[in-house]
Amino acid sequence: MIYIYAAFIILAVFFAVLRGLLGPTTSDRVVALDNLTTISTAGLVLLGFVFQRFIYIDVSLIYGVLSFVGVLTIARYLEGGL
Amino acid sequence: MILNILGNVLITIGVIFLFLGALGIFRMPDVYSRMQAGTKATTLGALSTVIGVGILQPEWFWKTLLIAIFIAISNPISSHALARGSHKIGIKPFMKKEGLDSYENVSIEEEK
Amino acid sequence: MSRFIFSFGIFFLIWLGFTSSFHYQEVIVGAFLSLILAFLSYKSFTERGLFYLNPKRLFYIIKYLAVFTIALVKANFDVARRVINPKLPINPGIVTYHTSLKSDTAKMFLANSITLTPGTLTVDVIDDKLYIHWIDVISEDPETIYNEIGKDFEEILKEIFR
Known part of the structure; x- marks a missing residue:
């Protein structure tokens, strides 16, 4: 089961990174980045379950909070009102 | 036993939707449609994965629920801010029929 | 006053979720910190307070x-x-x-x-x-x-x- 989950998550990361590399505009790259952070938040929780380590859950929570703030900052910067 | 199966089913649904969301942002033609696919599919995917892990490990349930609530609140907000920002810097939405962009005139009027 | 109690309740619930243990030391520290935070921030975060209950x-x-x-x-x-x-x-x-x-x-x-x-x-x-x-x-x-x-x-x- 774990290998199937890993395969889907690797494919998801692959397509998101591809869009980030190809994206014609800055916004496309930021959208890809936003998706990557959500995928890694879920991936960290799954990793914590596979390794049976509670600390990964805390890491994923803080990662989610920081990525939210980061994406909001980039959005404000795009608008020109930082 | 039932909880075990339920948790695994939730995680499977979650990773499939995470994959579909990433495929969506790869295939869609413009920023706004990409955001649609990305936000919805990854939100449900992450929610379902995280809660599935919480069901498989009952002593982690409260913290995973907290992560799930946080994702559900923060994801739409960040995509809304990104959509507004992209429209402000002048990225035109992809349209099959002309003249469906009712927000266009508003953002020009605000600048004057 | 009802806004203050509402903020305190929300902060305390978040604390309990974060620590996810009901040991009495954790609960006392959490209640104390929630009191301080609620006192500092209830004016800017809530509009109606216990209205929702x-x-x-x-x-x-x-x-x-x-x-x-x-x-x-x-x-x-x-x-x-x-x-x-x-x-x-x-x-x-x-x-x-x-x-x-x-x-x-x-x-x-x-x-x-x-x-x-x-x-x-x-x-x-x-x-x-x-x-x-x-x-x-x-x-x-x-x-x-x-x-x-x-x-x-x-x-x-x-x-x-x-």
Whole structure:
């Protein structure tokens, strides 16, 4: 089961990174980045379950909070009102 | 036993939707449609994965629920801010029929 | 005063979720910190306080969560259908949606719910107009837009924030 989950998550990361590399505009790259952070938040929780380590859950929570703030900052910067 | 199966089913649904969301942002033609696919599919995917892990490990349930609530609140907000920002810097939405962009005139009027 | 108690309760619940242990030392420190935080921030974070704790409103909040979950699942199957189809059946455009909600919190909930329901994404909110990116524009008639996009949510939110 774990290998199937890993395969889907690797494919998801692959397509998101591809869009980030190809994206014609800055916004496309930021959208890809936003998706990557959500995928890694879920991936960290799954990793914590596979390794049976509670600390990964805390890491994923803080990662989610920081990525939210980061994406909001980039959005404000795009608008020109930082 | 039932909880075990339920948790695994939730995680499977979650990773499939995470994959579909990433495929969506790869295939869609413009920023706004990409955001649609990305936000919805990854939100449900992450929610379902995280809660599935919480069901498989009952002593982690409260913290995973907290992560799930946080994702559900923060994801739409960040995509809304990104959509507004992209429209402000002048990225035109992809349209099959002309003249469906009712927000266009508003953002020009605000600048004057 | 009711706003203060409301903030304290929310902070304390978040603390209990973070530590996820009910040892008495953790609970005492958490209560103390929540008191300080609630005292510092209750004026800027809440508008109505314990206003929401009334059986009728709680019933509508639960109903809202149920409607929202169903819409979220529907939205995902909608996205999956569009993404997997090789022809990519979309017809996007931005439409205007008129809301009759007054309070800012209600508008925020409406905008977030619209973002997570099938085929729609809120681009901006100005006064009582919501600008919505719709992936499959059926018609530009305001009545149809209201019925298709946000009727269910708006009726429940009106009851909650009355």
